[in-house]
Amino acid sequence: MSNKVAVLGSINVDTTYHVHRFPEPGETLAATDKSSAPGGKGANQAVAAVRSGSETYFIGMVGADSEGKFMRDALQEDHIDTTNVGNDPRHGTGTALVTLDENGQNDIMVYGGANQAMTKDVLSKSEEVMKKVDFLITQFETPQTVALEAFKMAKANGVITVLNPAPATEILPELLEYTDIIAPNETESALLTGIEITDDASLDQTAEYFRAKGVGVTLVTLGSKGAYYSTKDGSGTVPAFKVKAIDTTAAGDTFIGALISQLLPDFSNLADAITYAQRASSLTVQGMGAMPSIPTFDQVQEALK
Template identity: 75%
Template sequence: MSNKIAVLGSINVDTTYHMDRFPQPGETLQAKDKSSAPGGKGANQSVACARSGAKTYHIGMVGADQEGQFMRESMQEDGIDTKFVGIDKMHGTGTAMITLDAEGQNDIMVYGGANQAMTTDVLKNTDDLFKEIDFIITQFETPQKVSAEAFKRAKENGVTTILNPAPAKDIDPELLKYTDVIAPNETESALLTGIEITDEDSMIKTAEYFKAKGVPNLLITLGSKGVFYSTPNDHGLVPAFKVKPVDTTAAGDTFIGALTSQLKTDLSNIADALVYAQRASSLTVQKMGAAPSIPTYDEVKAALAESGK
């Protein structure tokens, strides 16, 4: 039985400018190339869930424009159920402008559009959905008020809730109250808690910080160093797979979606699910683009077999 997952989150069209290096303030540089692709943290995570075999529903908003139609069709091609993706006639579909250098590093400017204008109205007609799903995931490219209401409904129906607090900002305590798993990267973690991630002790302190706020489970992604996990029963570090990155866009989104696709709702297989998610993420960074670079279940399993996992 595959997991049933709802992702509440952003839907963007990503435009990437390929550069030798990032421009300095006031400097104009020629781009080597330009490409557009489906993106947005929420949509990327839905794609990662779906490509790893989960029955995936997306809750979100697009504008009444060509980009919105493009994104709905693109998600449907991946088998994602978009009946909970609304159309905002007042705001455009979210867009992101990505600058990518020769080393595979990126910086990103985002226009929130319909994503940021979302209200709890997007949750109407979702009663049956919350009775059906195993997990719900959200991030911070859509309003936290909507996420808090969705997580509250999820908890009323015994659904496991996963918060990816990216990009990092102050968290609504109401949202934390209904969060089962929080999954920042090391930079986001330090911004949210004030605890610099330097060693295992600092990671355990971070887990205690979130437990005090009502969140029992913590994952901190550490880039090339792997991922730290802490549950009420266990904690540990799962190493990363060593690869040469071409484009790090969507690496974190792939990790979250791939992980949730394999995770049991009681988190009893978290170590194995993390290995799968790390492998999926390592494949994503070896290809260009956000959604186009996210691997399928078969691709991840083949890569795991190749690396003897």
Template identity: 60%
Template sequence: MANKVTVLGSLNVDTTLRVPRMPLPGETLSTENKSSAAGGKGANQAVAAARAGAETRFIGKVGNDDAGRFMVESLQEDKIDTSAIVTDKTVGTGSAFILLDEEGQNSILVYGGSNQQIKDAEVLAVEDDIAKADFLIAQFETPQAATLAAFTVAKQHGVTTILNPAPAAKIDPAILKVTDLVVPNETESAVLTGIEVTDRASMDANADKFRAMGAKNLIITVGSKGAYYATEKESGFVPAFKVKAVDTTAAGDTFIGALSSQLKSDLSNIESALTFAQRASSLTVQGLGAMPSIPTYDEIIAASKK
């Protein structure tokens, strides 16, 4: 049986500008290439979950514009249920501008647009979509009030909640109390706990702090090094696969989506699910663009056998 994953999140049209290096303040640089693709942390995570085999639904908002229609069609191409995506008549679809240098590093500017207009009532109106899920995923590119409403409903129906607190922001403490698994990177974890992530002891300290704040289970992604995990029963570190990164955009989103496609609701297989997610993420960074580089289940399994 495939995992049922519902994503509450952002839908952005990504415009990527290839640059030789990041510009200095006041400096003008020529871009080497420009491309546009479907993106947004929510959309990327949903596509990653769907391509990795999960039965996926999406809760979100787009503008009444070509970009919004493009985003909905992009999700539907991956057989994602888009019936809970609302069209905002007054605010345009979200967008992101990505500067990508020759080393594969990026800097990203995001315009929230309709993503920021998701209301609690709209989330509560799709309670059935949440109740049917094994996992509900949310990030910080949509309002925290909507996430709190969705996670509260999820817990009433026994759905496992996964919070990706990205981009890093001050968090409503009530959200962590209804979060089963929080998945920040090392920077985001430090922002939320006040404890810098430098070694295993500091990761354990982050896990203790999150537990005290209400989130019982933690995964910290540490870029090319790997991922730390701490559940109520165990903790450990799963190293990343060594590859040459071309574009790190959507690596973290691929990780979370792929993880949700394999994870058991009780997190009992967290180590093997993490290894699968790391493999998926390692494939994403070897391709250009966010959504186009997210791998399928077959591609992830094939890479595992090499």
């Protein structure tokens, strides 16, 4: 039985330009293809959770525009509850412009729009959601002040809070006091802690840094080297699956959504949940686009055999 998950976060329409290589400053390059797909860290994580079997609720904001309708429809198609997705009359729906080279590497420019303009009002009807769910996930494409309010509400209802501090930016110290699990990648981790990740000792040091600030579980994704975890009971690294990446967009989001769908609330199956999430993520990078490439529970299980 999968967990019930709420995601507070960003909703973007991703437009991807396919190029042989990234342009140099001032250079104009011809794109070989262009595609649009639903995305945004929050939306991707919700889709990863729901496709891995979780009952999933979304809390967020779109603009009163066609992109907003497109994104609401996309979430509903995946059976994600969008009751708590508001319409912002003043700001457009978030958009992301992705440049993707032939090695599967990307760079991304994001217009925050309604995501960044979100206020605590978005949480006005969220108490009902917090009474239903086991986990609440958020990221940094929406304001931290809203995340803090949501985490306080979650903790008051016994919900486990998960912070994916991406894109990395200075964290409100109080937010960490209400965070049960923090899950950065190695680059974000170094930016947040000032600890360069080079070996096991620096990973343990990173976990200590977050533990001192009130976070019980640290997860650091290490790309092709796997994922590190640290809890009060110990630490370890779960290896990654070797695949040829076509498009790395949403790899980290898939990892988090898939992991939280499988993780037991007492964290006793953490290593297994990480293996599941690594496999899900390895399938995502083999497909094009953010949401379209996120796998289902059955696809992940098949790949794990």
